[in-house]
Each structure stands twice: as C-alpha cells, then as structure tokens.
Amino acid sequence: MKTFIRLFFRTLRTVLGPVMLLKESLTRPKGIVRPQAAQKVVDQQCQSLVxxxxQTCPFCIKVRQEISRLSLNIQRIDAQHEGPDRQALLKGGGQTKVPCLKITDKAGKTQWLYDSEKIIAYLRGRFASV
Incomplete structure (x- = not known):
C-alpha cells in the first residue's frame, strides 16, 4: 500500500509539475522599475541572500513570483534531491523544509528564514520601498 501511495504522488508530481511551471512563467509579474543606482544597491544587498x-513547490513558486515582482536578483538553489545543497540546508537551517531564505549579514552571521509568508514579508519590508 505504501508503494502504491508513493507511486501515485510521484506520478501526480510528474504530471502537474510542468503545468505549474508553465503557469508560473505565464503569470510572472512585471518587476518594479528602480533608477539604475537604486537597483545596483538592491542587487548588492541581494548577494547576501540565497x-x-x-522547482515545482507551490510555496516556492509564490516566493519566486514575489522576487520577480520586487525585481530582486537572489541566488536560487534547488534542494529537492540528495546532495551537497540539500545537506547545506539541513546543516545550516536544521531542516530540509522549503522555501528557506538564507540571510547573511555584514558580520557573517547567518539566519535561516522558513515559511513563504514570512519570506515574502521580509522581502517586502526590506526591498519594497527601495
């Protein structure tokens, strides 16, 4: 029974994944336009974010849509499959839950922010008025 359930959800992800990605690309919001100097400052600040x-997580898509709306150049790492990126997420944040925003301050201290709503609120608070 467990095998059947896993097979069902794997098939569901395989079928729905491309549909979700297509919807994301078709509904991607137009980014806000900043003066070149202001965008350069934002881009520099985004270097401390990961x-x-x-790829097909609906909550991750929601965060990526907000990143596009705010015109942010944030590095994205796919941590779905076993490997060094997933291990870095587990080691640093303590869980393999996504989406997760890694925030590194100027002193090198790292904060791991989970939950799409909290990530979106953080990004809006930091970048919406810049």
Missing part, C-alpha cells in the same frame, strides 16, 4: 527551493 533561496533554497524545489
């Missing part, structure tokens, strides 16, 4: 995500 988004750990799964």
């Amino acid at each position: 988004l750990y995500q799964y």
Whole structure:
C-alpha cells in the first residue's frame, strides 16, 4: 500500500509539475522599475541572500513570483534531491523544509528564514520601498 501511495504522488508530481511551471512563467509579474543606482544597491544587498527551493513547490513558486515582482536578483538553489545543497540546508537551517531564505549579514552571521509568508514579508519590508 505504501508503494502504491508513493507511486501515485510521484506520478501526480510528474504530471502537474510542468503545468505549474508553465503557469508560473505565464503569470510572472512585471518587476518594479528602480533608477539604475537604486537597483545596483538592491542587487548588492541581494548577494547576501540565497533561496533554497524545489522547482515545482507551490510555496516556492509564490516566493519566486514575489522576487520577480520586487525585481530582486537572489541566488536560487534547488534542494529537492540528495546532495551537497540539500545537506547545506539541513546543516545550516536544521531542516530540509522549503522555501528557506538564507540571510547573511555584514558580520557573517547567518539566519535561516522558513515559511513563504514570512519570506515574502521580509522581502517586502526590506526591498519594497527601495
């Protein structure tokens, strides 16, 4: 029974994944336009941010849509499959839950922010008025 359930959800992800990605690309919001100097400052600030995500996770898609809306250049790492990126997420944040925003301050201290709503609130608070 367990095998059947896993097979069902794997098939569901295989079928729905491309549909979700197509919808994301078709509904991608237009990014806000900043003066070149302001965008350069934002881009520099985004170098301290990394988004750990799964490509077809609906919550990750929601965060990526907000990143596009805010015109942010944030590095994205796919942590779905076993490997060094997933291990870095587990070691640093303590769980392999996504989306997760890794925030590194100027002193090198790292904060791991989970939950799409909290990530979106953080990004809006930091970048919406810049």
